[in-house]
Amino acid sequence: MPEFTTLIGGLSFTECPRWRDGRLYVSDRYTYRVLAVAMDGTAEIYVHTPGQLPCGLGFLPDGRLLITSMLDRKILRREHDGSLVEHADLSALAPWQVNDMLVDHEGRAWVGNFGFDLMRGAQARPTAIICVDPNGTAKFAADGLNFPNGTVLTADRRTLIVAETMANRLSAFTVSGNILSERRIWAEFGDPPTTNDVAEILARAEVVPDGICLDAEGAIWVADVLNNRLLRVAEGGNILEERKTGDDNAFACMLGGEDGCTLFACVAPTFREPEVADNHRASILMTRVNVPHAGLP
Numbered sequence: 001m002p003e004f005t006t007l008i009g010g011l012s013f014t015e016c017p018r019w020r021d022g023r024l025y026v027s028d029r030y031t032y033r034v035l036a037v038a039m040d041g042t043a044e045i046y047v048h049t050p051g052q053l054p055c056g057l058g059f060l061p062d063g064r065l066l067i068t069s070m071l072d073r074k075i076l077r078r079e080h081d082g083s084l085v086e087h088a089d090l091s092a093l094a095p096w097q098v099n100d101m102l103v104d105h106e107g108r109a110w111v112g113n114f115g116f117d118l119m120r121g122a123q124a125r126p127t128a129i130i131c132v133d134p135n136g137t138a139k140f141a142a143d144g145l146n147f148p149n150g151t152v153l154t155a156d157r158r159t160l161i162v163a164e165t166m167a168n169r170l171s172a173f174t175v176s177g178n179i180l181s182e183r184r185i186w187a188e189f190g191d192p193p194t195t196n197d198v199a200e201i202l203a204r205a206e207v208v209p210d211g212i213c214l215d216a217e218g219a220i221w222v223a224d225v226l227n228n229r230l231l232r233v234a235e236g237g238n239i240l241e242e243r244k245t246g247d248d249n250a251f252a253c254m255l256g257g258e259d260g261c262t263l264f265a266c267v268a269p270t271f272r273e274p275e276v277a278d279n280h281r282a283s284i285l286m287t288r289v290n291v292p293h294a295g296l297p
Contacts, residue, residue, distance in 0.1 A: 003287065004243070004245060004246070004265065004285035004286060004287045005285065005286055005287070006041075006283050006284070006285055006286075007024070007037060007039075007041050007264065007283075007284045007285065007286045008035075008037050008041045008043055008283065008284050009281075009282075009283040009284075010280050010281075010283075011028045011031070011035075011280060011282040011283065011284070012028055012029060012030035012031050012276060012277060012280050012282055013028070013029045013030055013251075013268050013271070013276040013277075013282050014026045014027065014028055014029070014251075014252070014266040014268070014282050014283075014284060015027045015029060015054075015055050015056075015100070015211070015251065015252055015266060016055055016056050016057045016100055016101070016211065016252055017211075017252055017253070017254035017256075017264050017266055017284065018057045018058065018059070018254060018297050019254055019255070019256025019257070019260075019264075019293070020059060022038070022039070022258075023036045023037060023038050023039075024036070024037045024254065024256060024264055024284070025037075025046060025057055025065070026057070026266065026284065027054040027055050027056075027057060027067070028054075028282075029053050029054060029055065029070075030053070030273075030276060030277040030278075032048060032049045032050050032051065032052065032053070032054065033045050033046075033047070033048055033049070033054070034046045034047045034049070034054055034057065034065070034067060034078075037284065039257065039262075046065070046078070047065065047067070047078045047082070047084060048084075049067065049069065049076065049084065052069040052070075052071065052072065052074075052076070053069065053070040053071055054067045054068070054069065054070075054076075055067075055068045055069075055070050055098070055099055055100065055101075056068035056098070056099060056100045056101025056102075056111065056112075057101065057297075058101050058102055058103025058109060058297060059103060060077075060103060060107045060134070061105065061106070061107050063080070064077055064078055064079060064080060065077070065078040066078075066087055066101065066103055066109055068098045068099065068100075068101050068111060069098070070097040070098055070099065071097060072091065073089070073090045073091040073094045073096075073097065073098050073113070074086055074087075074088065074089050074090060074091070074098075075087040075088040075090065075098075075101070075109060075111070075132060075136075087109075087132070087136050088109070088132045088136040088137075088138050089138075090111065090113075090130055090132070090138055093128070093130050093138055093139075093140060094111070094113040094127070094128075094130060095113070095115055095127060096113055096114040096115055096117060096118075096127070097113060097114045097118075098111055098112070098113045098130075099111075099112045099113055099114060099148075099149060100112050100148075100149050100150050100151060100211065100252075101151070102151040102152065102153060102160070102296060102297055103296075103297070104153055104157070104175075104296060105157060105296070106134065107133075107134035108131055108132065108133055108134065108178055109131070109132040110129055110130075110131055110132075110141065110151055110160060111129065111130045111131075111132060112127075112129055112130075112145075112147075112148035112149055112151065112162065113127055113128075113130070113148070114127070114147060115127025115146075115147060118198065119272070119273050121198070122198075123196040123197060123198070124146065124147065124166045124193075124196045124197075124198050124201060125196065126143065126144045126145060126146055127143070127145060127146075127147070127148065128140045128141070128142060128143040128144075128145065128148075129141045129142045129143075129145060129148050129151075129162065129180065131178045131180075133178060139178070141178065141179070141180045142173060142180045142183065145162065145164055145167075145171065146164045146165070146166040146167035146193075147164060147165040147166040147167075148162050148163070148164060148165075149162070149163045149164070149165045149209065149210050149211065149212075150162070150163040150209065150210055150211035150212035150213075150222075150223070150252065151163070151212070152212055152213060152214040152220060152295055152296065152297070153175070153214075153295050153296040153297075154214065154218075154294075154295050155214075155216075155294045155295045157175065158174060158175055159172055159173070159174060159175065160172065160173045160175050160180060161173075161186050161212070161214075161220065163209035163210060163211070163212050163222065164209070165208060165209055165210055165225070166193065166198070166201050167192050167193065168188070168189045168190050168192070168193075168205040168206060168207050168208065168209065169185055169186075169187060169188040169189060169192070169209070170185075170186040170187040170188075170209060170212070170220065170222070170233070171183060171184070171185055171186060172184050172185075172186040186220075186235055187220070187233050187234075187235060187236060187237035188237050189205070189206045189207035189209075189237060190204075190205065190206040190207070193205070202226055205226070207222065207224050207227070207231065208224055208225040208226045208227070209222045209223070209224065209225075210222075210223045210224075210225045210250070210251050210252060211223045211251060211252025211253050211254075211266065212253065213253050213254050213255050213293065213297070214255075214293070214294050214295040214296075215232070215255060215289075215291040215292065215293060215294055216260075216291055216292050216293070216294040217291050218234075218235065218294075219232050219233060219234050219240055219291070220232070220233050221233075221253050221255065221263060222253075223250040223251055223252050223253045223265065223266070224250060225249055225250065225251060225271070226249060228244055228245050228246065228247065228248065228249055228250065229242050229243060229244045229245060229250060230242070230243045230245065230250050230253050230263065230265055231243075232289075243263070243265075243287060245265055245267050245285060246267075247269070248267035248268055248269055248282075248283070249267060249268060249269070249270065249271070250265050250266070250267050251266050251267065251268060251271065252265070252266040253265050253266070254293075254297070255289070255292065255293035256293060257286075259292060260292030260293035260294075261288055261289050261290065261291070261292045261293075262286050262287070262288060262289075263286065263287050263288070263289045264284055264285070264286050265284065265285045265286070265287075266282070266284055267282065267283055267284070267285055268281065268282035268283075269281055
């Protein structure tokens with residue numbers, strides 16, 4: 001079985017890796033930073049978000065970076081001069097923390113959110129994907145999703161696929177401008193949950209999908225949160241390959257590197273805030289795969 005090597009360690013909790021121009025951009029949540037990490041492991045603080053937990057990342061067509069600010073439910077934008085400004089306020093639309101985000105070729109941001117207070121043990125409830133147009137105008141794009149998380153856009157720009165973390169499945173939509181339609185199940189890893197109790201949902205789930213990325217054969221790499229692994233999944237749910245991440249849970253993944261065949265994994269011992277905020281035991285791992293990156297992000 002191919003082994004992972006460590007690109008960089010000593011981080012708090014990393015999310016939403018994005019490959020661009022020879023570096024991996026990643027949010028390090030509890031140090032309030034977005035890092036740009038080179039393949040030799042050297043890291044630059046690309047932007048500092050004091051007091052605002054960064055998570056989802058995506059680049060606008062002109063190269064400016066969008067960042068989801070989890071607690072105040074906003075999207076921030078890093079300008080070319082390095083300054084940080086507000087791009088959109090989603091607090092009237094997102095009932096709880098905003099999370100992962102995909103920014104498409106036209107600069108639209110597709111944003112997921114928790115939907116409930118995960119960290120304090122609230123019961124799970126469905127929520128929506130929010131679409132933010134390039135001018136910052138936001139609206140609901142699709143509702144009834146169970147913790148919409150990692151998101152990809154196929155290379156033909158016609159299909160958006162989102163991981164529903166609390167429903168052990170990936171769901172797909174047809175994309176037309178800023179409209180999502182024709183919702184269908186892209187991959188399902190067991191029966192949908194019949195309870196709102198988060199602990200029970202997670203205990204019964206065969207796969208707990210978090211961050212995802214797409215390859216050139218149309219398969220999706222899935223970070224399976226509680227099973228310490230990345231899975232390569234075909235449409236329909238057939239598991240094509242498994243890569244174990246040792247003792248740490250995998251929360252996000254990205255294909256990149258010069259040829260698109262380096263698979264990066266954001267790993268940490270847990271997602272529980274009190275445990276990860278201070279211990280700085282998160283890492284980014286990497287390994288080689290046969291099929292390169294495709295689509296977005």
